[in-house]
Amino acid sequence: MIDNRLDDEYETLRKTVEIFAREEVAPVIGDFYERHAFPYDLVAKMGEMGLFGLPFEARYGGQGGDFFAVCVVIEELARVDSSIAVTLEAGLTLGVMPIYRFGTEDQKNEWLPKLTSGKMIGAFGLTEPGAGSDASNTITTAVLQDDEWVINGSKAFITNAGSDITGLITVTAVTGTSPEGRKEISTIIVPAGTPGLTVAPGYSKVGWCAADCHELAFDNVRVPASNLLGELGRGYAQFLSTLDEGRVGVSALAVGLAQGCVDQSVRYAQERETFGQPLGKHQAIAFKIAEMEARTHVARLAYYAAAAKMLRGEPFKREASIAKLVSSNAAMDNSRDATQIFGGMGFINETPVARFYRDAKILEVGEGSSEVQKMLISRDLGL
Template sequence: MPLDHRLSPEHEELRRTVEAFAHDVVAPRIAEHYENHTFPYDIVREMGRMGLFGLPFPEEYGGMGGDYLALCLALEELARVDSSVAITLEAGVSLGAMPIHRFGTEEQKRAWLPRLCSGEALGAFGLTEPGCGSDAGGTRTTAVLDGDSWVINGTKSFITNSGTDITGLITVTAVTALPDGGRGISAIIVPAGTPGLTVAPPYSKVGWNASDTHELSLADVRVPAANLLGEPGRGYAQFLRILDEGRIAISALATGLAQGCVDESVRYAGEREAFGRPIGDNQAIQFKLADMETRAHTARVAWRDAASRLLAGEPFKKAAAIAKLHSSDVAVVNAREATQIHGGYGFMNEYPVARMWRDAKILEIGEGTSEVQRMLIARELRVPYAASRS
């Protein structure tokens, strides 16, 4: 029986609303933010008023009562115009607020989710460290329970939404002692501005230049013991689940970038003339556009399939990895082809495809590299490997 990925009227209305917002509000403003490396507070405020940061959360916590598909639809439409804005939403929701929704106590949910859902505050996710990117299990940051407080020491790198004026919290993973005497990785909420938490200057990045990314240093950072998120020693397992969901969101974002490359290239091919006729009359350009549209379409099918499995309560880890692997590759290829179609103008920052070309590569790295996705897919296929034969 074929999969039905047609949208409900409610989801289609949301998609159209965000599509209009992206073209009418984001598109005219984002280039200036991007080139000046400034965070688009004005755009983020409007996204908050629209309820985008609360899309998948219950109304009782200030959310919109929607689902993960709604979030992903919004991400795809935003990324068709700009990925910096899209990743700000993705990180704020799936990495910042979702861990509290999934694993937080009732007190933690009521304390944090209303502000995060409204966009008044942004959440960040402090997992990656300088010496262990893909190897999150190699976390070196430590947290020691001292009376009724956690004392945290360590360094986190490449943390999105961690240094804005509206950053509210960073949930960090840290090695902690367990009741049985062992050690495990726990997750702890660290409010922004906590003494000992130092936010380094923003990175100088190739792309995503209008998003906020910093290294964080934690030196004897002291937070209440009640800031433990979930069970002690379960932080790593919790965030594996969060990353599985986040890969669907990143896949939707990558699909949006790929589709944006098609949009811009079709427009340019109809306007640009060479040898007395629009370049879109050339079969070589037509074939490039056909291949680009095919890639974007299959990426969309992949992320919607993964999202439908998540919403149905079915296993979705493999589908999410497939979607993330495929869509990030599609984004890179489409960005390269869009730049080629634009010729010399594609190398000029005044054209959106130049921004898309710069933004695409990180999609093969962030929230699990393409190599990690292949490992996950192979593991789900039960492919034999050396450790299983020993």
């Protein structure tokens, strides 16, 4: 029989983060959100808690845990706020993981201790204005000249790319052409502040308003040839691997948001009275919340299954896509239902459910859109 309960170690971690989210994030995050301000103090606290180093070896400043522990933490943070959750998720899965997975020992020793401490965060520069879901259409180029990569192009919607503690951006760029005429894409580490790298002002976003996100421009940006990450021409394969892991992390975030909608709706339905009785005594509301809880439960099982296969070293691409699809649907549906339950108050940005509603939509787009997930699932079925 499969037992999906958390063991003592994971449960202790979950409770620790639950307390942090409830007592330190929840009281202040609304203000950061409305000001579109990055919560540096909260990020620093997460660094002190060791959250940015959870799945990495101690010799690199990590905690020696695993990726499922990361998912447990992300879910718990997202029950309260998605901006703080995605800052950790992107900083870890997209900022640290590529260097940990594909970097040389010199690159790991240079970057990982700073990244795993949370004193520095990293970004993954993949998406371009003309290359979103079709990342193979990358046009940013990197040419090797005098033992330096010269990078030209642009990137869009890059999380953690322009904060005061951003230390590096791992950039995908075309570095050649294969004998078959296909683009050869490589990944290159670009330290923040490198001349020629321009960070545009932060986007005015619908949601994730306390998370850092920017467009980037590269104008003859020069970095040492040794900043190549992994094998030349293997950048496309590297980012596909990175995204598979990232999708499990985003699924955990979506489940956290969906659970947060349940939490808030149950509380409101118990406190709010209509027609002489608590709102939750009305069957229409009670059944709606029951459906919300069922969606959340199923979505959680989906990302648990994907994470389990990942940790066993088994192929998990299909499971990651299923988890991403199911959990993002649950987040969107639950946020809509929670807003309906709250009525007029659900349309007021001061309430958590209004933030949840604004934050949910991007989960159907980022880390591979829902349409991309359906494509990947159907292809894996042989269609």
